[in-house]
Amino acid sequence: MVKPFVPQLVYFEPKAMGYPLGKTLYDKFSKMDVEIRETTSHNQVRNLPGDNDFQKYRVAKSTLVVGLRKTLKFDTSKPSAEYAIPFATGCMGHCHYCYLQTTMGSKPYIRTYVNTEEIFDAAEAYMAERAPEITRFEASCTSDIVGIDHLTHTLKDAIEYFGRSEHGLLRFVTKFAHIDHLLDADHQGRTRFRFSINADYVIKYFEPGTSRLKERLEAAAKIAEADYPLGFIIAPIYLHEGWREGYLTMLEHVAQVLPPKAKENLTFELIQHRFTKPAKKVIQKNYPMSKLELDESKRKTKWGRYGIWKYVYTDQEQEEMKELFLTTIPKLFPKAEVEYFT
Known part of the structure; x- marks a missing residue:
């Protein structure tokens, strides 16, 4: 059984300490005897331990950065929701195929944002814009937020926030089973809790x-x-x-x-x-022994929303799946x- 995530190393942005959650997390990690460092920005984490890229990548995956979400313009998140709501970025899992391999680039460490009230205010504005239509928010586009929520409780706060909302619904997906702290959240049926599942x-x-x-x-x-x-x-x-x-x-x-x-x-x-050529390159670097099949000649191409070709299964294979x-x-x-x- 995978144990709940505990970071080996935690970085704090100075401004994070001006928020209640920032102070709470600092006190929590201090008591847990986790090494704490300071960084000017969650995008500027340098000098991670490790003798080579392979080691540094693995250290980064067990590093948590506590900072502020400065960009409060939400990305779209079709087809699962109207918008992605950004509470965290990055994941402690090591899924070989994950698209975060390329979108995270050289910053595979996990980031959690403590200015949650500002994020909720931004969500409120998006809901008001579409009211009386319902607006769905996806909380797991750039992270598996359940994987860190036993530490931050940001997701629990979000579940209860959307439980009180009139025009908003929350959605997220996880590969982690550490959910007991979320069972008593007052969700009011306004959060769809999804699990990612797959063949053995x-x-x-x-x-x-x-x-x-x-x-x-x-x-x-x-x-x-x-x-x-x-x-x-x-x-x-x-x-x-x-x-x-x-x-x-x-x-x-x-x-x-x-x-x-x-x-x-x-x-x-x-x-x-599906995969892209940049993703293939990163996957083969980070997981050189992976059995993942990444042969472009066996796939068909599909134009992706980020202006890059991706390789998906052939039409016949897709029909067999369906x-x-x-x-x-x-x-x-x-x-x-x-x-x-x-």
Whole structure:
């Protein structure tokens, strides 16, 4: 079982100490005997320990930077939500395929932002702009926020904030099972709590440093019992030897362990594996022994929103995936909604 994340090294921006959460985290890490350093900015963390890039990358993944979110213009987050709400950046997991490999670039350390009231105020403005329409906010575009929330409780505050809101809904996804502190949050049914799940092969070979499927599903059952709307993201759907059997077994396992009430309001999101040339380069550098298949000649190209070609599965392979999931999910979960396949 993966233990809850504890950073080896913590950096604080000086201005973070002017916020209650900044002071709380400083006191917490001081008592935990974690090494604390100061940095002028969460974007300017230098001199990480390590003799080479390989070592420094791994140290960065266990480093937390406590700072302020200066950019309060939210990115769009289609198809899962209207906007991405930025509470944290980075992740302690080591998923080989993750798109953060390239978007984080040379800064793979984890950042948490303490000016949460300013972030909530920005969200309020976005909601007012679209009212009376509902505005959905995705809290896990650039991080697995559940992975650090046992330390920060930022996500718990956000869940309760959106529980009080009239026109906002919160969504996030996690690969971690450390969710007990969120069970008593006053969510008012306005947060959809999603778990990323996958076939055993994918979790075993490509998702080190994350909770196992059994642990994620046990956590999902607890979340359902706490009356949260529940969802699963199956991502990335990755073709490997025996992939059909692997994904069927996974879905049957989900159906067996979920309590009946969880199946009443359940969503699935389906995302095929994709990669870009820059991502391939970074993945092969950071995980040189990875079994991840990154052969461009086996894929078709698709123009990405960030102005770069990405490599996805062929049309025929995508149809085979859709056939498997879009026939199996309705059989096992008759009331579930498949929100999209991409």
